[in-house]
Amino acid sequence: xxxxIQSPRHEVTEMGQEVTLRCKxxxxxxxxxxxxxxxxxxLELLIYFNNNVPIDDSGMPEDxxxxxxxxxxxxxxxxxxxxxxxxxxxxxxxxxPGLDTGxxxxxxxxxxxxx
Amino acid sequence: LAKTTQPISMDSYEGQEVNITCSxxxxxxxxxxxxxxxxxxxxxxxxxxxxxTKVTNEVxxxxxxxxxxxxxxxxxxxxxxxxxxxxxxxxKRYNNNDMRFGAGTRLTVKP
Numbered sequence: 001x002x003x004x005i006q007s008p009r010h011e012v013t014e015m016g017q018e019v020t021l022r023c024k025x026x027x028x029x030x031x032x033x034x035x036x037x038x039x040x041x042x043l044e045l046l047i048y049f050n051n052n053v054p055i056d057d058s059g060m061p062e063d064x065x066x067x068x069x070x071x072x073x074x075x076x077x078x079x080x081x082x083x084x085x086x087x088x089x090x091x092x093x094x095x096x097p098g099l100d101t102g103x104x105x106x107x108x109x110x111x112x113x114x115x
Numbered sequence: 116l117a118k119t120t121q122p123i124s125m126d127s128y129e130g131q132e133v134n135i136t137c138s139x140x141x142x143x144x145x146x147x148x149x150x151x152x153x154x155x156x157x158x159x160x161x162x163x164x165x166x167x168t169k170v171t172n173e174v175x176x177x178x179x180x181x182x183x184x185x186x187x188x189x190x191x192x193x194x195x196x197x198x199x200x201x202x203x204x205x206x207k208r209y210n211n212n213d214m215r216f217g218a219g220t221r222l223t224v225k226p
Contacts, residue, residue, distance in 0.1 A: 104159070106157075
């Protein structure tokens with residue numbers, strides 16, 4: 001049973017470049033979350049989708065960040081242009097329907113380094 | 116939004132029972148309490164969830180007093196592999212604010 005799949009696992013890029021992170025949620029899950037984790041700020045919720053619709057993007061740092069979920073099995077988080085302060089581990093998580101409590105299932109993360 | 120407060124860090128030794136307490140004074144009537152575990156270089160992993168009294172699974176126990184203003188995660192007979200960060204979350208899934216993680220408790224198990 002495949003879990004949440006994220007790609008790439010590691011990315012090193014230079015400041016100003018566009019970065020696209022990808023996530024495939026667990027089949028049948030209808031909620032998807034993007035988080036960012038750094039030593040300084042901990043685990044931050046960036047955006048939350050429910051049934052492919054963005055519900056709250058108030059955690060997205062600024063206009064350089066954008067997220068899409070074109071269908072139930074795929075989501076992207078894009079940073080354009082990237083900056084060194086965007087260096088972090090980005091996690092995607094999904095959650096099944098039918099439960100108010102909503103256990104989150106996390107991917108292994110994408111470690112981004114912006115030089 | 117039910118805010119949680121946990122100790123920043125705890126130390127223990129192999130074989131001991133570890134209890135991590137989370138305070139959530141503003142918990143709402145229909146809020147659940149969920150604990151996650153995160154190892155280095157991995158995403159958080161669900162451990163246990165409860166609403167009241169006591170919940171036990173193969174990994175841990177969760178104790179919730181009658182007023183529900185706090186909860187205690189109990190890890191029996193910890194091993195070195197239990198060294199991780201433990202997060203307490205309170206709320207409901209459909210309120211995305213409730214899916215926000217605090218600083219967590221960094222547990223270090225020593226030999």
